[in-house]
Amino acid sequence: MPVIGLGTWKAPKGEVKKAVLAALKQGYRHLDCACDYGNEEEVGAAIKEAMEAGVVTRKDLFVTSKLWNTFHAREHVEVAIQKSLKDLGLDYLDLYLIHFPISMKYVPIEELYPPEWLNPTSKKIEFVDVPVSETWAGMEGVCRKGLARNIGVSNFCAQTLMDLLKYAEIKPAVNQIELHPYLTQDSLVAFCQEKGIVLTAFSPLGASSYIELGMDRGEGVGVLNNPVVQAIAREHSRTPAQVCLRWAVQRGYTAIPKSTHESRLQENLHVFDFTLSAEDMVKISRLNRHLRYNDPGEFCKGMGLPNGYPIYA
Numbered sequence: 001m002p003v004i005g006l007g008t009w010k011a012p013k014g015e016v017k018k019a020v021l022a023a024l025k026q027g028y029r030h031l032d033c034a035c036d037y038g039n040e041e042e043v044g045a046a047i048k049e050a051m052e053a054g055v056v057t058r059k060d061l062f063v064t065s066k067l068w069n070t071f072h073a074r075e076h077v078e079v080a081i082q083k084s085l086k087d088l089g090l091d092y093l094d095l096y097l098i099h100f101p102i103s104m105k106y107v108p109i110e111e112l113y114p115p116e117w118l119n120p121t122s123k124k125i126e127f128v129d130v131p132v133s134e135t136w137a138g139m140e141g142v143c144r145k146g147l148a149r150n151i152g153v154s155n156f157c158a159q160t161l162m163d164l165l166k167y168a169e170i171k172p173a174v175n176q177i178e179l180h181p182y183l184t185q186d187s188l189v190a191f192c193q194e195k196g197i198v199l200t201a202f203s204p205l206g207a208s209s210y211i212e213l214g215m216d217r218g219e220g221v222g223v224l225n226n227p228v229v230q231a232i233a234r235e236h237s238r239t240p241a242q243v244c245l246r247w248a249v250q251r252g253y254t255a256i257p258k259s260t261h262e263s264r265l266q267e268n269l270h271v272f273d274f275t276l277s278a279e280d281m282v283k284i285s286r287l288n289r290h291l292r293y294n295d296p297g298e299f300c301k302g303m304g305l306p307n308g309y310p311i312y313a
């Protein structure tokens with residue numbers, strides 16, 4: 001799994017194809033996608049064009065997609081992966097992840113795709129009683145069929161993983177979680193590393209991507225403008241984004257920064273020719289303030305429910 005991948009969450013339609021194509025030309029080989037991002041067809045068009053132009057071959061690529069919450073019933077897992085494969089123009093994924101440990105009422109593809117958080121009929125989040133064990137059996141099924149070469153999870157905490165590891169016949173290869181200097185998740189990281197579960201850091205640059213969504217929790221200054229990160233960047237003649245990514249790499253994560261700008265794509269990929277000192281690493285890790293931007297409960301608030309939904313209650 002290439003250590004730096006291209007994130008495609010919020011990469012808008014009409015821009016994402018160009019960004020993916022530019023990234024592949026620059027040397028990116030790891031693409032992080034999901035049904036929920038609503039842009040897999042366009043990502044697929046970029047992959048096709050890059051392959052036809054001889055930029056990449058399928059075997060050079062590492063493509064991830066994710067199972068949305070409405071497809072958690074065992075019989076829907078294959079329906080969902082087949083749709084992602086069709087949109088991406090691939091016959092297998094390198095990695096398929098359960099996007100959230102949250103099961104929601106099934107919405108047929110013909111009715112609404114991607115199905116999003118709110119049920120199209122009730123306009124509310126509709127939960128269903130599908131345990132992760134059932135969903136995981138479906139994930140193992142698509143893995144055994146060769147539709148996904150590896151399977152894993154996203155947004156899982158250590159407790160949820162401990163349970164999953166008790167019955168999983170195929171162990172989760174990856175846990176993709178929010179990780180950046182303001183949210184270091186040390187105990188979850190240690191747990192995954194001890195169990196041999198690869199960590200992928202989403203939002204590795206901190207708040208930048210949440211400002212546009214109004215989800216930056218008043219921390220609009222964000223990691224990239226943090227004086228400690230900026231000072232370390234100056235010392236190494238690098239950008240704050242490169243410092244964050246290098247910090248992630250040295251902590252043993254893979255990371256998937258999203259960008260639709262060619263210069264930033266370039267910058268984000270080039271983090272392998274400098275090293276942060278042990279002292280730099282400690283200074284950055286001490287910035288931790290347990291600040292989680294990507295909280296499903298907050299999504300619900302943002303979607304017009306008066307008091308948010310007590311998703312963790």
Ligand code: A2P
Nearest residue numbers: 007203208209241256257258259260261264267
């Ligand atoms: P843009 O696409 O305009 O470059 P995510 O947290 O989902 O990985 O998103 C990263 C966010 O940070 C996006 O808003 C992206 O915006 C921005 N970004 C990506 N790379 C850089 C960079 N090197 N410097 C500053 N901002 C960046």
